Amino acid sequence: MPDVHVTIDGTEIAVPSGSTVLEAARIAGIEVDTLCDHPAIEPIGACRICLVEVEKQRALQPACTFPVSDGMVVHTRSEKVVGARKFVLQLLFSERNHFCMFCQMSGSCELQNLAYKYELDHWQFNRPMPTYAVDASREYFVMDHNRCILCRRCIRVCDELVGNGTLGLKNRGADAVIIADLDVPFGESSCISCGTCLQVCPTGALMDRASAYMGASDQVERVKSRCMGCPVGCGTELVVRDGQVIRVEGDWDAEPNKGLLCVVGRFDPQHEVRERVRKPLVRQGDAWSIADGEAAYGLVAEKVAAAGDSVATVASGFVTLEEAQALGSAVRGRKFYMYDLPQTDRTATMADLDEADLFIVTEMDLSLDFQVAGMAVKRGVRKRGARLILVGEGENGLADWASMRVGRADLAKVIAMAKSAERPVVVSGPAGLAAAREIVSAVPAASLASFAPGGNGRGLCDAGFGQTYAGDAAKVTVVVAGETSQVEPGLLDALKKQEFVVVVASYREPWDQVADVILPMPTAFEKSGTTVCADGQAGQVVAAMSTRVPTLEATIGMVAEAIR
Amino acid sequence: MAKLTLCSDWLDVCSGCHMSLLDIDEVLVALLDSVQLLSTPITDLKHPPEEGADIGILTGAVSNDHQEAVAKRMRERVKILISMGDCSVFGGICAMRNFFDAEQVLQYAYTETDSTAPGQQVPRSPEIAKLYPKVRPLRDVVKVDYYIPGCPPSANTIAYVLTELVAGREPKWTDELLRYG
Incomplete structure (x- = not known):
């Protein structure tokens, strides 16, 4: 122009x-x-x-x-402008509860910062002091309407970015109130608790339960890192105070998520309830004892040395490329990935999702898994008028966005529609992969966004962990779990049958059901390394906290030392 | 040169603002060269003298009829009135009760808290100050000349404002000196 x-x-x-x-x-x-x-x-x-x-x-x-x-x-x-802005601020402060002294946002609040800048040393207007409800029906964050200035950022991100369209407004003027759906409690609404509204709220109206009062913006550092929870691989900003991550936010500058996160990536780490493994644990019958390092590493070394090549190493998606390489060069035997393998042919990127005019999602619920990809589908449908076809039966969180639902038998119809679309994208998990392949092979214009469980699955495939573990027998089975909680019962059953199982994990559960020895492992907040996202892009995981838990490389070194 | 005279008093308050006033440390000693403290809650003389004073400082919000009377008497007797602290300037912590009915607040405080002995009643003696339905900032009751927000205001802010006023200059709130909460 x-x-x-x-x-x-x-x-x-x-x-x-x-x-x-x-x-x-x-x-x-x-x-x-x-x-x-x-x-x-x-x-x-x-x-x-x-x-x-x-x-x-x-x-x-x-x-x-x-x-x-x-x-x-x-x-x-100009004087007129500054005067008008002060007047607007006075009006904003004259409504509702904007008392900073008992607000968790004080020190991080955009409204407060403006009041400082425009030197509001008192409030000019009498205050009606209306009383609004506080909605605490969501597990991870609370909405206090008394702190709300009706900027509607929350409504707009929910609509424009997340594509969920949960939030809206009722009443007019000063009586306006943010509502969910048709004014139901937030916890009972179509809200998916992704927390994007929480991240953009300029005042204390939305409050993170875990980090409220934990640190104002001048008391915290921000570390850009990457979520290892799933292969979408969202860029994160870890908010750190005194060496502790107090909150996870989406990194606005990061591909592929551009600031968005899902409920799991944003909130789960702060609400982890499993017992942390900080010292090696050795099983004694049904009981566990905290072993001194030498004894535990010695026991593992003895078993590994005796096993020769009969060692199976199983990595979860929380293993970085560097950790995988260290395992690859130090541990003999076969290498496995804990879950179904990701597919890498005709990969669609998140940018492709944002340009698609037709989404075909096969046999998966993007409201439960790979949610940030689901958000791209939802906003595509809402904002660009793209169509969504869900292939497969059963409940699906994206059903309200779908223009059509078909069974597995009706693929021909789907293929016909995909052929008439300009930019069709097929989204699939392991279950729907066969159907997805069938569509993609029949439609040259289609690209495939294939997601498999685990954050770094693609990196692990590249690093030699390119086989799904299926309970393969070995004298020693080494499970490198990290903080994963995505564990199928079948995996635990298979491990129970193994002779000797060493698990390197951040948390004790569920591995205490199957392991003989549990060795500590840093979480993704405590280590740095590379993860490869579903679209093949590498992302950097950056340590935001220090830990005395040894790195995986150090653990390997201690076992190797004990073998010698 | 005659010393400036200064009175202070507190209304609905936790007394933290007066603690912050004492926190100005050695500046207080320097100020006393040019300022004479007349009445404060922590001196023998509690009320501003009838003949008046130059500067009055009030901390705390106005929650009952007694506090309103104290505020009005201070206003009548001083030339410059400073409203100090978030409660005095905005209503502050005290104004949290404005989200409830005053009678509800009394009932809760006197009969329902976990530490209340059974059988306690809300005291209703006419000698006790009458609680207003809403807590108000000082400026809703009397004319205020200067506002120092903060919970409490930092000693630096208080020292700065008093030093400027004593020197006959106009204090200006900028950057770190202006903080709420």
């Missing part, structure tokens, strides 16, 4: 036609304060903090939504 010339605070610049005043100001390097605006979503001009003076306009205009035109002259810091 052709450039238009605008003058902002005396600086003349050329910006693309169609830009908003806010975008133009940013190009000119001029900061305009905002509150309801968020870079990841469309602006709506709800809060009026970004008001600017546009010459020849009758009233002040919100910079976030007002489009530039050629020759426009804008003042962002």
Whole structure:
């Protein structure tokens, strides 16, 4: 688009036609304060903090939504503008409960920061002090309507990014309240607790149960890392205080998730209840004893040395590429992956999902597994009008987004539809892979997003763990579990039949049912390494906490030392 | 030059703001060269003298009729009135009770808490100050000249404001000096 010339605070610049005043100001390097605006979503001009003076306009205009035109002259810091912003802030503070002294957001609050900046040393207007309900019906985070400023960021991310469309607004004006579905408790609504709204809330209206009051923004560090929970491989920002991760947020700059996370990646680590393994544990009959390092590593060394090549190593998706390489070079015998193997042919990326006009999801529920990919499907259906076909029977969390559901027998119909689509993407897990392959082979334009359990499955395949473990007999079975909790009963049954099972794990359960020795392993928060996502992109896992638990490499070294 | 005279008092308050006032440490000693403390909650003289004073500091919110009277008397007797602390400026912690009915609050405090002995009653003596339905910030009751928010305001902020006022300059709240909570 052709450039238009605008003058902002005396600086003349050329910006693309169609830009908003806010975008133009940013190009000119001029900061305009905002509150309801968020870079990841469309602006709506709800809060009026970004008001600017546009010459020849009758009233002040919100910079976030007002489009530039050629020759426009804008003042962002005039007395009138500053006065209006202070007035808007006074109005915001005159509603509801904005007492900072008992708010968990104090120190991290965008509303508070603006009040400091505009030097609000008192509130000008009398306060009606209305009382709104606090909705604590969700497990991981709480909605306090009394802290809400109605910026609608939560509504917009739920609609535009997550594609869930759970949130909305009831009533008008000052009585407006954020609601879920048709005004049911959040915990009973269609909310999937992904926490994206929590991450964008500028005030204390949405409160994370685990990290409330645990650290304000100037007391914490942020470490960019990568989730190892599933092969979507979302970029994370680990919020760390005093060496502890207090909260996980989505990294807005990261592919493939662009700031989104699912309920598992965001909340599970902070709500882990399993017992941590910090010292080697050795089974004695039905009891477990904490062994001193030498005895445990000695026992493992003795068994491994005696087993010769009859060693089976089983890695979960929480094993990094570097850890896999260390295992590969140090441990003899056969190498297995704990789950079904990921497929790598005709890989669709998340960008492909965001451009698809037809989604075909075979035999899987993307509301339960690989949820961030499910969000791409949902927003594609909601925002771009893409169609969704679900192949397979049974309950499916994406049923409300689907335009069609077919049985396994009706693949011909699906293939016909896929052939008429421009950018069809087939999404499948291990169960639906045969059907997915059939569709993809018949439709040249189709790409395949194939997800298998485990974060680093693709990296592990590359590192020689390219066979699914099926209870293969060995004298010593080494399970490198990390923090995985995705354990099929069949795997445990198979391990129970093995002669000697060493599990290297962060948590004791469920491995204490099957292991003879459990050795400690760092969690994904405590180690650095590489993970390969489903689309083949490598991601860096970065340690955010230090630990005295030995790295997997150190554990291998101690066993090797004991063998010598 | 005659010393400036200063009075302070507290309303519905935890007294933390006065602790922060004492926390200005050696600045207090320096201030005493040019300021004379008349009445404070921690001196023998509790009420501002009838002949008046230059600066008055009130901490705490206005929750009952007694506190309103104290606030009005201070306003009448001082030239400059400073509202100090989040409770005084905004209503603060005290205003948490505004989300409930006042009678409900009394019943809970006197008869229902875990530490209340059985058979306790809400005291209703006419000599006891009457609780207002809503807690109000000081500015809702009297005219205020300066506001120092904070829970409590930092000693640095208090020291800065008093030093500026004593020197005859206008204090200006910027950056670290302006904090809530």
